[in-house]
């Protein structure tokens with residue numbers, strides 16, 4: 001059957017969007033024009049990566065989506081489900097640094113957003129334990145951050161972002177400081193979580209290889225002020241695993257993404 005472009009079909013396609021930025025610019029108070037105009041539409045349940053040179057505005061995009069910052073012009077829209085817990089706003093944020101409280105154990109670190117949202121202690125602890133189980137840290141709830149490896153602390157940070165059950169997960173170079181083997185394992189575990197939980201993920205990275213491995217779409221940004229240079233769909237057999245990482249298709253996609261990224265670096269000062 002041919003689907004007609006009725007207004008209800010248009011509405012349905014609009015409600016399928018998790019995030020939409022239209023004509024967005026951002027100029028900071030010091031006059032730095034970080035972004036734009038920038039247009040991006042992310043469908044519910046999609047996994048996309050933002051890739052671009054340092055300072056091109058990737059973190060700015062995440063902060064605008066999280067409403068930690070307001071656009072100078074344009075429209076930022078974020079779909080939210082009803083009755084969500086404040087102050088999660090249906091969005092979980094994972095930063096490059098795990099930013100854990102060193103004086104609190106893992107369970108209490110993960111429970112923090114629930115505590116701030118007024119969830120009773122017993123329920124909060126049960127939910128923290130359930131999400132720790134999800135990220136493979138069921139046996140470490142009573143440990144302190146200093147007792148864990150960098151990769152494990154990043155899992156704690158991920159658990160804390162997931163504990164409010166947000167629809168959208170924003171990840172700002174979360175694995176950049178980790179060694180490659182740990183990073184590969186976390187990549188696989190993140191993909192498994194994404195498949196199991198159906199979250200929309202917007203992932204910022206400097207790594208072409210990581211962006212291609214993880215995402216359904218790689219959005220390549222220009223140098224500042226960041227705009228979209230290319231939007232590349234990564235199509236392969238799902239679920240992805242190590243055989244994708246060593247496949248010819250993976251190499252081809254990495255070349256394509258690198259090629260799209262190259263103009264973003266032209267005119268940049270030499271390293």
Ligand SMILES: Nc1ncnc2c1ncn2[C@@H]1O[C@H](COP(=O)(O)OP(=O)(O)OP(=O)(O)O)[C@@H](O)[C@H]1O
Pocket residue numbers: 028029030032033034052053054055056057058059060061224
């Ligand atoms: N609060 C701020 N005030 C002034 N300028 C800012 C502020 N935040 C970011 N900038 C500037 O805006 C530009 C974009 O910053 P942003 O952090 O979004 O880039 P990025 O692509 O995430 O960078 P990186 O890859 O290095 O993390 C940069 O030039 C940065 O110095």
